[in-house]
Amino acid sequence: YSVEVLPGSLMAMHGPAGGNPGAGFVRISLVDTPERCAEGARRIAQALAGRTG
Numbered sequence: 001y002s003v004e005v006l007p008g009s010l011m012a013m014h015g016p017a018g019g020n021p022g023a024g025f026v027r028i029s030l031v032d033t034p035e036r037c038a039e040g041a042r043r044i045a046q047a048l049a050g051r052t053g
Helices: 034-048
Strands: 003-007 026-030
Touching: 026 034
Parallel strands: none
Antiparallel strands: 003 026
């Protein structure tokens, strides 16, 4: 599965108040066939299920 994970702050610009709206988030990109992307997303969701913080 072709998966890229980046910090959300990398994909957003700092706002006028100085904060970055992407801070505290991650950006996940799945790049493959639709079927493999769906399976990759299912596996990511399963791995993250029940996690907090």
